[in-house]
Amino acid sequence: MRTKDDGSQGSAGNILDVGSPRISVNESVVYAELGDELVLLNVETGVYFGLDGIGTRIWTLLAEGLSIEGIIDRLLAEYDVQAEQLRSDARAFLNTLIAKGLVRAVYA
Numbered sequence: 001m002r003t004k005d006d007g008s009q010g011s012a013g014n015i016l017d018v019g020s021p022r023i024s025v026n027e028s029v030v031y032a033e034l035g036d037e038l039v040l041l042n043v044e045t046g047v048y049f050g051l052d053g054i055g056t057r058i059w060t061l062l063a064e065g066l067s068i069e070g071i072i073d074r075l076l077a078e079y080d081v082q083a084e085q086l087r088s089d090a091r092a093f094l095n096t097l098i099a100k101g102l103v104r105a106v107y108a
Contacts, residue, residue, distance in 0.1 A: 020069075021105035023062055023094055029102050031059070040102055047100050054079075058093060062103060068094065 028044040038056045040049040051059055057078075061071045072087055079086070097103045 020067075021107045022067060023098075023103050024106050025059075025063055025103055026101060042101055045101055047102065049097075049100060049102060055093060058090065 026042060029040055029042050031038050031040045033056075036053045036056065038051045038059055040051065040059070041047070054075075057075070058071055061074055066074065068090070072083075072090055075081070075086055075090065076083055094103065098105055
């Protein structure tokens with residue numbers, strides 16, 4: 001889940017280790033496909049972020065409204081990967097998106 005960003009630092013810790021939030025795409029984020037990658041831009045903060053293929057797949061599933069567990073289940077069905085490794089990598093990736101203000105953790 002390689003990412004590229006504008007160099008700004010975000011720090012939200014491991015927000016996903018607290019409860020089971022829903023993740024929603026920040027309304028200020030626009031994105032465009034470039035081949036099999038996505039480029040994200042938060043128009044309020046100027047944060048630019050590039051996603052590779054798997055990051056793009058996670059973003060697409062987020063945009064479809066899947067829960068964190070739903071995303072993990074879908075990826076486990078699509079990729080040959082160990083469940084714990086995928087869960088760890090996906091949560092780290094989502095924490096990065098939260099820290100950059102590209103998505104929000106919403107607690108019920």
